[in-house]
Amino acid sequence: MSEDWHEKLRKLHDQLLKDKGSSGSAPPANGKSKAQSSSVPSRPVVKARMPAIDAVLGIDFGTRFTKVALFLPHINRRVLLTVDGDKRIVPSRLVLGDDGRLYSTTCGSQTKPKTVIEYLKNRLADPEAGAFGGYVAVGRYQLSEIIRPACAFYLADILRKAEAAARAAFPTELSSGRPVNWFANVGVPTKYFDSDMVETFREVAAIAWVWRAKPAGSVLPVELTAEYQKTVGTISPRDMPIQVAPELTAALVHFSEHLNTPSGAFSFFDIGGGTLDGSVFRLRREHESSSFDILSTNVDELGTMAVTRNLVAHAYKSMTDLVERPIIFGGASPEISLAIPKQIERRIQTFFATVIGSAMQKGLYPPSSQLSRRGLNEAPKPTLPVFVGGGGSRSEWYRGLFVRTCEEYGHSAQWGVAGYDVRIVPAPGGIADDDYPRFVIAIGLTSQNLHFNQYRLPSRYSRNSNLPNRIVSVPNYADTKDLT
Amino acid sequence: MEPLGRDDSIDFSISGILVRSIFDPAKTGRTTGEIINFAGRSYARLQLKSGEISQVPCEQLERIPEVETRLDAIAALRLSGPEHLHRAILTEKVKGRLTDVFYSMGTGDAEFYPHQFKPVLKLVSSANGRILIADEVGLGKTIEAIYVWKELQARFGARRLLVVCPSMLQQKWQNELRNRFSIDANIVDSKQLLQRLERVTEDAATSFVSIGSIESLRARRPRPQDQEPPSESRQRLAAFLAERESSDESELIDLVIIDEAHYLRNPATAANYLATLLAGTSSHLVLLTATPIQIGSENLFQLLTLLDADRYANLDVFNAMRHANAPITEALNAVMRVPADPIRFRNAIQAALKSPFFRDDQLLNQIAIETTDLRKPTDRARVARVLEGRSLLSDVLTRTRKRDVIQNRVIRNASVVRINFSPAERQIYEAIKDSLRAQALYSASAQTLMVMGRLRQLASSIPAAIKGWKENDALSELLWEDLGRIAEEDDQTNLTLGKALPEAGVSLEQEDTKYKELLKLIKQRIAQDVGEKIIIFSFYRGTIKYLERRLRMDQISCAVILGGMGSEKDAELKRFSDPNGPSILISSEVGSEGIDLQFARVLINYDLPWNPMKVEQRIGRIDRLGQASDRIHIISFVAKDTIEEIILDRLFQRLDIFRESIGDLEEIFGETFDELLVEYLRDGLSDEDLAQRLEQNAIAAEAHRLDLVRLEEDAPELVGHTDFILSHIQKSQDEGRWISPSDVIEFITDILNEFFVGSRVERHATKRDLFDISLSTEARASLADFVENTRPARSTRLHAPGQNVSVVFDIAHRVDHRPRPELIDLTHPLVLWLRGEIDRRHTKSATAVAIELSEQRTDAAPGLYVFATDFWRFEGMHRQVVIRNAVMAIHDLNLLEQDAAERLILGAARFGKKLDMFPYAEMASPLKESLALCEKSLLNQFGADAHFFQLENEQRVRQAELIAEERAKKKLTMLQERLHSQRTSTDERRRRAAPLTEGQMKRLIADRDQRLARIALARNAETASRPVSGGVILVR
Secondary structure: OOOHHHHHHHHHHHHHHHOOOOOOOOOOOOOOOOOOOOOOOOOOOOHHHOOOEEEEEEEEEOOOEEEEEEEEHHHOEEEEOOOEOOEOEEEOOEEEEOOOOEEEOOOOOOOOEEEEEOOHHHHHHOOOOOOOOOOOEEOOEEHHHHHHHHHHHHHHHHHHHHHHHHHHHOOOOOOOOOOEEEEEEEEEOHHHHOOOHHHHHHHHHHHHHHHOOOOOOOEOHHHHHHHHHHHHOOOOHHHOOEEEEEHHHHHHHHHHHOOOOOOEEEEEEEEOOOOEEEEEEEEEEOOOOEEEEEEEEEEEOOOHHHHHHHHHHHHHHOHHHHHHHHHHHOOOOOOOOOOOOHHHHHHHHHHHHHHHHHHHHOOOOOOOOOOOEOOEOOOOOOEEEEEEEOHHHHOHHHHHHHHHHHHHOOHHHHHOOOEEEEEEOOOOOOEOOOOHHHHHHHHHOOOHHHHOOEEEOOOOOOOOOOOOOOOOOOOOHHHHOOOO | OOOOOOOOOOOOOOEEEEEEEOOOOOOEEEEEEEEEEEOOEEEEEEEEOOOOEEEEEHHHEEEOOOOOOHHHHHHOOOOEOHHHHHHHHHHHHHOOOOOOOEOOOOOOOOOOOHHHHHHHHHHHHOOOOEEEEOOOOOOOHHHHHHHHHHHHHHHHOOOEEEEEEOHHHHHHHHHHHHHHHOOOOEEEOHHHHHHHHHHHHHOOOOOEEEEEEHHHHOOOOOOOOOOOOOOOHHHHHHHHHHHHHOOOOOOOEEEEEEOOHHHHOOOOOHHHHHHHHHHHHEEEEEEEOOOOOOOOOHHHHHHHHHHOOOOOOOHHHHHHHHHHHHHHHHHHHHHHOOOOOHHHHHHHHHHHHHOOOOOOOHHHHHHHHOOOOOOOHHHHHHHHHHHHHHOOOOOOEEOOOHHHHOOOOOEEEEEEEEEOOOHHHHHHHHHHHHHHHHHHOOOOHHHHHHHHHHHHHHHHOHHHHHHHHHOOOOOHHHHHHHHOOOOOHHHOOOOOOHHHOOOOOHHHHHOOHHHHHHHHHHHHHHHHOOOOOEEEEOOOHHHHHHHHHHHHHOOOOEEEEOOOOOOHHHHHHHHHHOOOOOOEEEEOOOOOOOOOOOOOOEEEEOOOOOOHHHHHHHHHHHOOOOOOOOEEEEEEEEEOOOHHHHHHHHHHHHHOOOOOOOOOOHHHHHHHHHHHHHHHHHOOOOHHHHHHHHHHHHHHHHHHHHHHHHHHHHOOOOOOOHHHHHHHHHHHHHOOOEOOHHHHHHHHHHHHHHHOEOEEEEEOOOOOOEEEEEOOHHHHHHHHHHHHHHOOOOOOOOOOOOOOEEEEOOHHHHHHOOOOOEEOOOOOHHHHHHHHHHHHHOOOOOEEEEEEEOHHHOOOOOEEEEEEEEEEEEEOOOEEEEEEEEEEEOOOOEEOOHHHHHHHHHHHHHHOEEOOOHHHHHHHHHHHHHHHHHHHHHHHHHHHHHHHHHHHHHHHHHHHHHHHHHHHHHHHHHHHHHHHHHHOOOOHHHHHOHHHHHHHHHHHHHHHHHHHHHHHHHHOOEEEEEEEEEEEEEEO
16 A cells, blocks of 8 residues: 555644634634635645535624624534624624714724714614604715615625634634635514515615625715615625525524424513513424414513613612612611512513413414313313523523413413423524523524525514503613613 | 546436435435525425425535445545434444343443343353352342343343242332332232233233242142143143243243242252243243352252253263363453463463363364463453353353452441340240140151241240230241241141240230340430431241330331331331431341341341341341441340250351351251251250250351362352453443433434424423423324334333323433333333334445544544444354444554544544534545555454354354254153153053154154254354444544
């Protein structure tokens, strides 16, 4: 046998050991560096033998913060990317500098920020609504006029940073010599997915995809608008590697990927900072594929930060009793205790009950065909599994509230459920990160099945019509949204 | 090696093409003919193995090659991830056919002790499926035997177990099976057993686990003059068994366990006849005996004859074989000691080859001329295996002594409390004793036994005995408990006690000196240590009840354990073991069988058994595996001037039985001691005579004991180097050569997900050891089919419609939940069904993998490794099925040691991540070359092993033929004699029976020929190897 291959092997051996293995958590990417950094060691590569690999980015474009996950299907690995310095969350905002140029996220040290433009996603979805701080002037434009280019500018920056972060996390797998097919999915609030608005999101995402190839930097609003108009004529958004998907389906997709999940009814609650998003769906596993019947969805500003603000507002209202009294009469080290008012708990429970209830009305559990006699041949009452995700999913208080609702609201008698089995969402495949429940939407957005599963969305999106009157002291939605 | 863009572009609009992903070759499917264009890309819709539809980018798909070896796969870099390696290995393990995996490990709710798997190890490799377990008391023989059953169930799908034991132990067996192994067993009599066996002949899928007593099953040997077919059920059972004994049909019973087998060793008895019948109709036989086996023992010969009637023609042959065996054991020990001793080994082999038993043995001759220095572990293992196979005794006998397994012996502190009877007590005692002794004089032996029993009761407790007699209590339990005798059912003889009995009133109890001493002692002990746990032993049920009543009256709470209590016993034991529970446990030896009392360290013999072995058994309850205290206290009560005092002083004390584990004394005592006592009563020996005779016995016993110690140290002829076997078992446990509960969970989840999507195995939210399983509709239907067709021995609710079934995988957790969840282990129908599904569907091709393993997860040095894993199967008269690995380190191209190789591969399968090899594509061909080297090394090893197997098989075939011929010859001679006597008989009826005998002879000849033909088939041993997996592992 020739000694030739021994020598080759030894070279491979040395090369492999020199290459740093990808660690489970991605190292911070240098946001400013160009995507292909030269620090990646070069090695002999035979391109002809190397098939292109896929790299899928999932972008959870949140109201206040954006999160990005990466999936490499060929080695079945998912990671959360540290897109902004060492942080896994990036503010969803643009900054208008005093030089009149737009900057993504922050404008750096040379320029002073003039206006911070927040809630990009909500403004894009609903440009005429004044809920997000009224009209903002961007140069000679009203913000509503340039919101599409602005969002595309922002997303392009996110995509650029994400790619760099991905290459830093997987230096070997995504090396410069390696053909890579990049893909991305951007989340869209479920309530807009049924509407025309989804086309707007798709267009903005597609433009961002084109722009990501441009060098990072600032831009004048007027140039941005012109560039947008120019680009939009050259693309066909449905054929781009970047696509959009409803946030809810992103949260659900790995239910179907998790083969250990049977057909049946489930509920999912995303406990965010600002909002609490609830849904009930039925998963059908048929011979062919999985489909989701989404029976009800709802959202209310009952996330962890919203509750916190509410609580502070409540304390503010009764600060004499709650704070001043203990200071005067509480001895040397007064204790100030703040009990969560019953009405907040009630609101969360009512919201929970509404989500479940509207699914019940749509026939979540079809009534048994046989008349059951008490104690005889009575089918056992079903327990509804309720999965929770989001930054607040670790809260035992929320989970406890959900569980208690069954008894306190008489759901057993009313709807025939035995109870709610509240659990944190199971980890998606290929991820080794304990913090995954916070990022469940971003992770879900990396799934390729996202577009192939069937999702039957509720035909009409009803807005809180059944909910009791708002309590006045609840802070503005915009102030609390998505604070994680 | 082909370039990537193979010239076989696929038309995805055609359905039914088999394709796979280039990144994960294990992901395969058929095209559906549909193409989806989405986001500027074409996706082919594929139907996966599970039936699910999946979309895969067209350019990532390729046709599945018709044949792809590991070498092809690595050259083309078609490499899967660790989960496929894990599945491949786990599947081979769970299929239950590997000979180096312990399928019974972890199946019992009991602490792990390596020695308890010795019988399993031996039985699996044994040719005839028969074994004698002769461990010392207290090492868990019952559990060892049940492990054998679990092993047979998991490996061969054994369905029928029969336990035969003295009736006093039936309950104990039932409890042990249920509590530790979750096996429900029925206690049967001869009629019920016969019914079950008759069902087996009609339906081979009949399953049962039954317990029968020696007393109720035994039947006398048929006499030549018997003409009428037997009508009594025991005789009918015997006739049924005898008829099938010689036939070559599938065996009636898969495993027969005979407990206390030494009661069956006398060939003249009905019990022995039962044992020979059962041996002839079962495929596996396990005999248990606590009676020590020693060198030169006729008892051993008789027990071994029960195991294999044809092997040892007579005692002389047996002794000759023992003698011939000595150098084999010597050689074995030389190989297995650390370090090995090649010189001793060679001398022993030469010595062995001089004996006629081994002169023509090809394998031994080959080993003798080999020049191995025994340094490589693989060499040693191979040689050891050969020697074990040669051993004439050790394959049917396993014996573990306490000193082999318990490192730090507990110190026994012994003391005696001598009771001075009050004058009134003395008067009663003497009166009754005289009356009884008068009746025993020149009596029949049954009568003598009765007298002995009554005397024993009196010695135990005067008030209790008198009360018992008035109520006419039965003696059989006492005789078993105290004397270890099984009373014949027709033994009940009435003794007249009437005149001697005083009115047992309050005064007798008040004056009970013995009880007062006991109370004093207990109070003293508890005052010293409130948490002290004291066990009081008595052999008499009356005494136990009496003590319980009196202690309660004296405000001392106690727990009580008696034979035949059933599950109540567990509650009592739990109460006693609770630190705040009662300080006292009153028990009989039989009552305490099989329970662990190691947490107690004070033992009171309220009465003394006459048989020293019984004393040892009592002490064995607390001086056993797991005793936490380093010192235990044994306090014995004895009344002055009684028979007991004589026995205590002249025999027990002299032998130091309270301090030393006497273990090996039965040899000299066994029957002589019983006879002596019978003589004492029957022939009216004086107390002085008795004392003298006892002393003679004690001296003889001591001399014998010294002999034994010397012999055992010199040359352990019978049993090999225990340490080696035990460390082998320990290693098997450490390195995962058994099926752990998590293996079963992973196997089930994995296979269900692969084949039956929509099924679910879900851990309970709060009770971590409890799982819910629900099967998809298809899975339920398939399982229901399986259950209907194969009727597995265990039942399940999993295929019932709409069921969510609670299960546990670890037997230790089963009792914690109500209602009882199903226990899923290798013998559960779910696992059996899934095994079948794999066999039905599994592709035969081996997957190649590329895995990255963190260096924290392995003891292998960082670097690149190439490996090949093969499955080897050798089948002839015996089987050997193993998984073998070859792992090569790339940096120096050296092969890893077998053990290190296995550890690395298992670690990679369990903890590894998928490695992307495409960036190193140009190295594909050198990697292929090194994999080829691994394969070659495996092939060489396989060749060598196959060669050895063939030689060994040849030897076994020759032995088996010899035995079959001998057996037939012996029976034929017997039948011929019978035929002759029938033909020449003057009795008309006997003459008419002659054609029957002729028919029997014809059947026998036909049967012999069939057996020989089958053995001849096994001569051509089948040896096969097939690849399981291969690929690269990168440690960094």
